[in-house]
Amino acid sequence: MKLAYAICGSFCTHARALTQLKKLCEEHEVYPILSEISAVTDTRFGTADELRKTVEELTGRAPILTVKEAEEVITRGNFDGVIVSPCTGNTLAKLAHGITDGVATMAVKAQLRNRRPVVIAIATNDGLGANLFNIAMVLEKKNVYFVPFGQDDAYDKPTSLICDFKRIPDTLDAALRGRQLQPVLLE
Numbered sequence: 001m002k003l004a005y006a007i008c009g010s011f012c013t014h015a016r017a018l019t020q021l022k023k024l025c026e027e028h029e030v031y032p033i034l035s036e037i038s039a040v041t042d043t044r045f046g047t048a049d050e051l052r053k054t055v056e057e058l059t060g061r062a063p064i065l066t067v068k069e070a071e072e073v074i075t076r077g078n079f080d081g082v083i084v085s086p087c088t089g090n091t092l093a094k095l096a097h098g099i100t101d102g103v104a105t106m107a108v109k110a111q112l113r114n115r116r117p118v119v120i121a122i123a124t125n126d127g128l129g130a131n132l133f134n135i136a137m138v139l140e141k142k143n144v145y146f147v148p149f150g151q152d153d154a155y156d157k158p159t160s161l162i163c164d165f166k167r168i169p170d171t172l173d174a175a176l177r178g179r180q181l182q183p184v185l186l187e
Helices: 011-027 036-040 048-059 067-076 089-096 103-113 132-139 165-176
Strands: 002-007 029-034 081-087 118-124 144-146 149-151 161-163
Touching: 002 011, 002 048, 002 103, 011 029, 011 048, 011 081, 011 118, 011 165, 029 036, 029 048, 029 103, 036 048, 067 103, 081 089, 081 103, 081 165, 089 103, 089 118, 089 132, 103 118, 118 165, 132 144, 144 165, 161 165
Parallel strands: 002 029, 002 081, 081 118, 118 144
Antiparallel strands: 118 161, 149 161
16 A cells, blocks of 8 residues: 655654554555654654654655645555644644645645545644634545544643544554544543
8 A cells, every 4th residue: 555644743742653654664655744843843852853764764765845745746646545643733724724835734635636535643732722623624524534532631731632543554444445433532
């Protein structure tokens, strides 16, 4: 199977996203995508150079880093699926409103133009706040499927939502059959 795997901000979840990327690379041809922020930002969770190096080692490919490249590669690439993991609230809001000013959003737009599945692995601190409306809008989009998600720290971060990254492969399998993996809301 031919997949694209877009890594957005939510730096604290990169390790979990990379674990799933590694597993997918064992069975599939994967093209990595780094959001503009992920490609250049050093954090306490790692440097941008380390992220790029890890992604290249896992996939055997340099990451897609520009809107132009994402549009060209994804539109013409006949990808079975595009996975956005982690998908931040910012990226989700742009997807909800059709804004394609970044590499990850352009990859999703190109995949949806081809009427092919997109898997969203959400990780956002405002999922039950400012982004709740955007989640509802994206859940309703054709060919978009969410990795099951829930609150990650209901008492200290009551609006924060995070997916179960381990369920990315199952979500992808269901998406390829045109179905949303259920239940989409976790306790």
